[in-house]
Amino acid sequence: MTVIWTGMIVVSILCGLATGRGPEVAAAAVEGASAAVELSLSIAGMLCLWTGVMEVMRRSGLADKLSRLLRPALRLLFPQVAGDQGIMDSVSANVSANLLGLGNAATPLGLEAARRMARRSPGVASDSLCMLVVCNTASIQLIPTTVASVRAAAGSAAPFDILPATWLASALSVGAGVVMCRLLSKVWRD
């Protein structure tokens, strides 16, 4: 992340100076930081609501039911931590929340799983943690409600007619991520 972040900053300064957009870059440096706080505030309500709903799901045993359905498949994806009940609980709850499109609920669950995984290898991303992160950077949302509402706003005849195409593209994208993780975990030396 250090390399990526520093690289982004250096590239924007150089590029801004070269294209004569130095003042815009300077303004953006201040604007970006406050936009981050604005974004955090704008998602705060939904985030708290969904962690609340997830807590209700957890206490009622509903989350357990959903994640038990996903457990066998997830054991194959996370063989190194399959024996750890706590990790597998959070991972399967994270994946089921992602499927339901509860992105703001999925994040705290995923972070909980990530924290437990990171405890086993501090500072370095283990194979399981890489797999978890890659699964979360790929979208597996069953109903992309935000995009559908954008289409509806633009006057689409049937805003949800993209569902089959979205499922197909999502499945291929997640599949590619999983295969890449498996391949790279065998050859990557740190």
Next chain:
Amino acid sequence: MDLLFTMIVPLTIGGIALYAAGRRVDVYSALVQGAGSGLETLVRIVPALVGLMTAVYMLRASGALELLAVALSPVLDKLGLPSELLPLMLVRPISGSAALGVGAELISTYGPDSQLGRTAAVMLGSTETTFYTIAVYFGAVGITRTRYAVPAALCADLTGFLAAAWAVSLLF
């Protein structure tokens, strides 16, 4: 069917509340306690978001993305990806709100039911804000050596874009 999709959020919440109440769970106190833990998560995320969004805003303002678009268009043509959608593909891994903005503009420019408009929508729906997710996860648990997570995640994104273009031309 559209009404069902529109009502999916309230129906989910209502369904969970009814099920939990049936199981004699104190629904309201569970909800409030869970919401409190959401606030704690938010506080942990804000620093990473401040760092990343500062860099993204600077990158956008500098014109670097436009330069990249010009440089990349021959490659896109070979892959069968429409170059009109390049800004969306460049922004998508970096900023979710920027991608939604770019996508919404493409959808209204070319029409929501056009080939390009649909492809833009499917791209938005089948990919995630990769760098943001990576920053949040690795930042929250203190990982500095991310190994192959970034290349594998970007490979999934690229596959998602290609698959979106392919799936739309196949199904429509």
